[in-house]
Amino acid sequence: MMQERRNAILQELNEYGKVKVADLSKKLECSEVTIRNDIKSMDKEGLLKRTHGGAIRLDEKVQRKYSAESIYRNTEKKRQIAACAYAYIEDRDTIIIDDASSSFYLALYIKEHPEKRIAVVTNSLLVGNELAGVRHVELYLIGGHVGGHLAATMGESALQNMEQFHVDKGFIGVHSINFDVGLTSIETPQMQVKRAILKAASQVYVLADSSKFGGGYVSVICPVKQVYKIITDAQIGKEYVRKAEREQIPLVVASTKYEI
Known part of the structure; x- marks a missing residue:
């Protein structure tokens, strides 16, 4: 009902x-x-x-294009995180963006800010759709089998294709973050793609809104200290900020630019 x-x-x-x-x-x-x-x-x-x-x-430019409901959850938090993540991108950088909804908002932010010329590699069909034909973006789409809630390429073909790339920075989303265990995932194909991005990028940034912290897990992608930064929004619980500070976890809170 x-x-x-x-x-x-x-x-x-x-x-x-x-x-x-x-x-x-x-x-x-x-x-x-x-x-x-x-x-x-x-x-x-x-x-x-x-x-x-x-x-x-x-906003109709997002609302009418895609049916996946996860894109429309926590939108303000994801925009905030995307703006913060964009600040870490330099002009002429090469980057990889995965198929997470938070990464999709980074793609939208890049699209709307032509002041930096960027080469973007992605396995996300949604990201590819947004950035195709954008003059300040040089776009490379990873080939492979298409699947997932947010349409993206994955599987052996995608992983082999991704091995051809080495980029300055990678931006990924996660199912959840457990400081004691690491970055976690549910779907095995998506987890494999994220691990491939960890190998392909010199620096990896995790884009995770505050709802992603804590809770249970099924599969671990990697320990939290294996990534360069974890970027979240201002509504993250203070206990996570304190724990990150104690354990020197590279946490960035977007709205305040709080950085450890």
């Missing part, structure tokens, strides 16, 4: 661009409190933008 309401709210937003709590309450035959709670949750997930008395549709 809740998912049906959420789908109905998104459908209204796609059609009209904005919605009001009172109108949705009548149309969906439920209380205004229920609608407000739905909108509040969807705003936190980055599916819409909450306003006084209702909600508005997210």
Whole structure:
């Protein structure tokens, strides 16, 4: 029932661009409190933008192109992280961007900032779609079997293709970060790609919003100290910042440029 309401709210937003709590309450035959709670949750997930008395549709240039819901979760955090990550890229750098949703926002930021000329290698079809034809970007797309929630190349062909590249910097997302264990992943094909990026890049940056810290894990990509920087947003728990400081983990908090 809740998912049906959420789908109905998104459908209204796609059609009209904005919605009001009172109108949705009548149309969906439920209380205004229920609608407000739905909108509040969807705003936190980055599916819409909450306003006084209702909600508005997210930025159409992303909203209408792709169906993968993970792109629209925590969007402001991911934009913040992308802006911080871009500051570490130098003019004429060669970089690899993986198929994570956080990496996708870095690609959008690169697209919108022509002041640096960059060579970009990626296995992400979404990143490739955004950067193809962009004049300040020299784009290389990794070949291979296409799969995953966010369409990307993977498997043996992709790994062999990636071995041909050596770049200045790599930017990857992760399923979660456990300071005691390392960077973790669920899907084996994606994990193999991330390990290949670790070999191909002189410096690897992990782009991870604050929801990625802690929790359980299935597979470990590498220890946290094997990467150059971990970039996150200002809502990361203070206990993680303190632990990173104690253990000299290379954590960067995007909004404050807090760096260890």
